[in-house]
Amino acid sequence: MNLAVPKLQHHFEDLPKQAHAARLGMWLFLASEALFFSGLFTLYAAYRAHYPEIFREGVAHNDLVLGTVNTFILLTGSLFLSLALWALRAARRALSVLLTAATGLAGLVYLIIKATEWAHHMAEGIFPGGRGRFFVENPEPAWAIFYTSYYGLTGFHAIHVTVGVGILAWTAWWMHRERVGPAAAYKLAIVGLYWHFVDIVWLFLWPLFYLLRNPA
Amino acid sequence: MKNYLNCETTIWSWLSTKDHKRIGVMFLVSVTLFLLVGGVFALILRLEHLTPGPTLVSPNMYNQLFTLHGVVMVWLFLIPAIPAGFGNFFLPIMLGAKDVAFPRLNLASLYIFWIGAILTIYGVLDRAADTGWTFYPPYSSQTYTKATPVLLGVFVLGWSTIITGVNFITTIHTLRAKGMRFMDMPLFAWALYGVSIIQILGTPVLGIILLMVVMDHSFDWGLFDPARGGDPLIYQHLFWFYSHPAVYIMILPPMGVVSEIVTSMAHKNPLSYKAIAYSTFGIAFVGFLTWGHHMFTSGMSELNAGIFGILSMGVAVFSAIKVFTWTGTLYRGSVWIRTPLVYIFAFLFLFIFGGMTGVAVAATSLDVHWHDTYFVVAHFHFIMVGASLTAFLAALHYWWPKITGKMYFEGWGVAGAILVFLGFVGTFFPQFLLGNAGMPRRYYHYSEQFQALNVLSTAGSWVLALGLLLVLVTLIWSLVAGEKAPANPWNSRSYEWMTPSPPPKENFPETPRFVRGPYDYHLPLEPP
Numbered sequence: 001m002n003l004a005v006p007k008l009q010h011h012f013e014d015l016p017k018q019a020h021a022a023r024l025g026m027w028l029f030l031a032s033e034a035l036f037f038s039g040l041f042t043l044y045a046a047y048r049a050h051y052p053e054i055f056r057e058g059v060a061h062n063d064l065v066l067g068t069v070n071t072f073i074l075l076t077g078s079l080f081l082s083l084a085l086w087a088l089r090a091a092r093r094a095l096s097v098l099l100t101a102a103t104g105l106a107g108l109v110y111l112i113i114k115a116t117e118w119a120h121h122m123a124e125g126i127f128p129g130g131r132g133r134f135f136v137e138n139p140e141p142a143w144a145i146f147y148t149s150y151y152g153l154t155g156f157h158a159i160h161v162t163v164g165v166g167i168l169a170w171t172a173w174w175m176h177r178e179r180v181g182p183a184a185a186y187k188l189a190i191v192g193l194y195w196h197f198v199d200i201v202w203l204f205l206w207p208l209f210y211l212l213r214n215p216a
Numbered sequence: 217m218k219n220y221l222n223c224e225t226t227i228w229s230w231l232s233t234k235d236h237k238r239i240g241v242m243f244l245v246s247v248t249l250f251l252l253v254g255g256v257f258a259l260i261l262r263l264e265h266l267t268p269g270p271t272l273v274s275p276n277m278y279n280q281l282f283t284l285h286g287v288v289m290v291w292l293f294l295i296p297a298i299p300a301g302f303g304n305f306f307l308p309i310m311l312g313a314k315d316v317a318f319p320r321l322n323l324a325s326l327y328i329f330w331i332g333a334i335l336t337i338y339g340v341l342d343r344a345a346d347t348g349w350t351f352y353p354p355y356s357s358q359t360y361t362k363a364t365p366v367l368l369g370v371f372v373l374g375w376s377t378i379i380t381g382v383n384f385i386t387t388i389h390t391l392r393a394k395g396m397r398f399m400d401m402p403l404f405a406w407a408l409y410g411v412s413i414i415q416i417l418g419t420p421v422l423g424i425i426l427l428m429v430v431m432d433h434s435f436d437w438g439l440f441d442p443a444r445g446g447d448p449l450i451y452q453h454l455f456w457f458y459s460h461p462a463v464y465i466m467i468l469p470p471m472g473v474v475s476e477i478v479t480s481m482a483h484k485n486p487l488s489y490k491a492i493a494y495s496t497f498g499i500a501f502v503g504f505l506t507w508g509h510h511m512f513t514s515g516m517s518e519l520n521a522g523i524f525g526i527l528s529m530g531v532a533v534f535s536a537i538k539v540f541t542w543t544g545t546l547y548r549g550s551v552w553i554r555t556p557l558v559y560i561f562a563f564l565f566l567f568i569f570g571g572m573t574g575v576a577v578a579a580t581s582l583d584v585h586w587h588d589t590y591f592v593v594a595h596f597h598f599i600m601v602g603a604s605l606t607a608f609l610a611a612l613h614y615w616w617p618k619i620t621g622k623m624y625f626e627g628w629g630v631a632g633a634i635l636v637f638l639g640f641v642g643t644f645f646p647q648f649l650l651g652n653a654g655m656p657r658r659y660y661h662y663s664e665q666f667q668a669l670n671v672l673s674t675a676g677s678w679v680l681a682l683g684l685l686l687v688l689v690t691l692i693w694s695l696v697a698g699e700k701a702p703a704n705p706w707n708s709r710s711y712e713w714m715t716p717s718p719p720p721k722e723n724f725p726e727t728p729r730f731v732r733g734p735y736d737y738h739l740p741l742e743p744p
């Protein structure tokens with residue numbers, strides 16, 4: 001068995017320093033990502049303050065069941081990934097590869113359900129920019145604003161999920177091929193940071209687009 | 217002797233390099249090129265204003281030119297120039313490291329910069345954007361010109377900035393030489409730390425908001441179109457949430473340069489190391505809370521305007537701490553007046569002038585009078601050109617021997633500095649008077665009574681151009697005919713001068729041991 005140890009790059013003192021740098025780099029990148037989404041959340045908040053009634057009705061119009069199922073799927077995926085990290089640290093590579101792949105699969109299922117929802121909306125005649133017959137029947141401009149921000153926020157999040165699924169698939173394959181051991185666990189942990197971040201963003205989108213539907 | 221320049225010489229060895237020094241040099245060459253491009257736009261603009269009516273270009277072209285001048289100067293010169301250029305080159309050396317934390321990402325940031333630049337320039341060539349560098353909707357989402365490639369170009373450039381910021385902070389945390397504490401770092405490293413925070417937290421907000429304008433412009437989303445329920449003020453808030461701190465992306469690295477040059481040329485430790493280091497973070501923090509001062513006339517409650525105004529003035533407190541510390545450092549030092557320090561004198565004068573007018577425009581009542589006039593144009597050019605550009609030129613001369621291994625020509629250097637200073641004041645001082653007299657910015661025509669000052673300003677722009685040309689030509693000529701540079705031409709104690717000029721590929725001939733601080737001028741220069 002070859003428990004491959006990651007290569008030490010020439011400019012680092014030792015492996016722990018190198019791992020520390022990689023983790024810190026990812027945290028800083030996530031800070032940047034958080035601000036990316038914060039711009040979109042600000043947009044949502046400002047428009048919800050402008051048009052509280054229609055935003056509430058719009059949320060009520062979304063499918064609470066599909067949205068909630070997707071929340072559970074993403075959270076289950078995150079649980080798998082945490083277990084994968086635990087398994088790799090305990091030198092149980094095969095289990096870790098399996099759990100990492102399962103996380104990716106959960107992401108994929110999430111994307112399929114999300115796409116189904118978008119398809120439902122489009123079948124109703126709801127397209128970004130206020131195009132479609134839905135907006136002929138509901139001509140108040142706020143409806144167009146609500147659904148455009150819906151497509152914008154969930155779409156931007158879905159791009160992140162897609163990237164995450166790709167990274168997870170690649171990571172599972174890499175752990176398998178390189179026969180990595182506990183010393184490489186920090187790399188899986190960094191992938192985990194990104195994936196959990198994408199999950200947390202959804203934990204904000206879920207209330208904003210599915211839960212906040214009752215009149216105050 | 218082998219150094220980073222002659223260890224490999226093929227073009228591919230440059231394009232595929234992971235050496236932070238080579239990446240820094242390529243950034244410096246790129247931004248200098250864009251400085252020329254943006255400068256030519258500016259010269260045409262000034263020429264247009266030689267007469268009140270049409271002089272040289274059509275009204276549409278005038279709008280396109282001031283847009284492109286702003287976009288090129290802000291995102292292709294001012295923001296990357298000092299951090300990505302000099303920062304990349306010197307941060308690892310100053311920390312005693314062999315490279316930045318993520319060398320491959322560092323190379324990627326250069327390519328991302330080039331891709332963003334190509335996109336932007338593509339938007340320049342055909343039906344160039346005419347929105348102004350601020351891209352305000354709803355106009356920007358409806359213009360017939362090619363706003364999309366320019367917007368996407370700036371979005372891509374933002375990623376380059378973010379990567380640089382992530383790289384610098386990680387480098388500072390993980391790659392300091394053995395025994396170097398945070399408070400032992402050269403002050404330039406502190407400036408880069410502060411600017412990296414702004415790059416990481418500010419740039420993404422700009423990125424996402426520009427992307428939304430792209431959606432509006434290309435796919436007719438109507439998010440900021442008031443006719444369809446959208447609110448353009450939200451755009452303005454988010455745009456300035458980035459673009460005001462962006463001013464500190466442009467000024468904090470120059471402040472780091474000033475700290476290095478002042479201590480080196482005065483051969484004295486800074487009056488207060490801590491004051492300079494901490495005030496950097498004061499500026500970075502307060503800078504995030506002042507964006508509203510761009511919107512006093514766009515609809516804002518009096519309470520908000522008051523708060524934003526007072527916070528904006530707060531920035532001046534931290535800036536003043538720095539200015540007093542620098543002048544206090546020069547006091548009773550053994551000062552060598554060389555070209556870099558001449559530029560620093562220009563910096564101090566122009567920065568104080570620009571900063572004080574900044575405090576003035578932060579007062580709501582005055583701002584309403586000056587808003588969208590040439591007064592504001594003059595104010596921010598004093599900060600961005602007067603301070604940032606002079607610090608860039610100071611850094612270029614100060615570190616030229618280290619980067620190239622050749623000395624620049626001292627006499628020509630001082631002459632260039634004086635020309636740049638005079639040309640700058642000639643161009644922009646009249647604009648304060650014009651703005652105060654009521655000449656609006658971004659107008660193609662102006663009324664007759666403004667002509668005399670406009671002619672003065674245009675003449676100033678020629679002197680400034682002449683100065684910059686002189687700097688460029690003499691620096692390039694020094695590569696051929698300049699004297700060979702010693703390791704430490706300034707008798708500086710800062711760490712980058714402990715290695716040969718130019719440095720070897722691994723930065724130091726052997727792993728450096730820093731036994732004294734970077735400003736310990738009371739200790740003798742030990743053999744390197």
Ligand SMILES: [Cu+2]
Nearest residue numbers: 460507509510
């Ligand atoms: Cu500002």
